[in-house]
Ligand SMILES: O=P(O)(O)OC[C@H]1O[C@H](OP(=O)(O)OP(=O)(O)O)[C@H](O)[C@@H]1O
Ligand code: HPA
């Protein structure tokens with residue numbers, strides 16, 4: 001995960017649009033008893049989907065997988081998922097290698113697993129997603145981004 005030549009920056013508008021598109025898709029899979037958000041990335045998509053599907057029962061499974069340098073380490077489960085999984089919807093922002101999703105699936109075998117984005121190595125582990133990106137693409141979420149200036153494509157012609 002250290003070398004990611006391609007990037008896929010996602011704006012707040014795009015994320016909202018994709019979470020709504022996922023909600024449309026999930027309507028035919030429900031109704032769901034509740035949403036299990038995989039922290040922290042699943043929290044924002046879970047809030048949008050909960051609003052669209054009118055779901056008020058929301059729980060979390062708290063997992064740390066990647067360091068601040070975008071390197072994957074041992075999975076640390078800080079809080080387990082609830083025991084019941086039938087009729088529940090699991091929401092995460094993305095599935096990459098599938099390590100996180102596999103661990104959550106083991107805790108919630110009968111739940112429907114949905115993510116906004118998926119990479120090839122993990123996409124078969126989830127039931128629903130909206131956009132696939134290549135394995136060598138790093139997705140940047142809006143909560144990790146800030147507006148900043150960028151140089152023009154051509155610079156220095158009139159200097
Ligand atoms: O398919 P994988 O290779 O396991 O990667 C996907 C997971 O990695 C990220 O979470 P991360 O552990 O970075 O924590 P965060 O959600 O708190 O940012 C992302 O939100 C997914 O949960
Ligand atoms: O592409 C990614 N973007 C952000 N977080 C991630 N965690 C695993 N893969 C990714």
Ligand SMILES: [Mg+2]
Pocket residue numbers: 038039040041042092093100
């Ligand atoms: Mg996460």
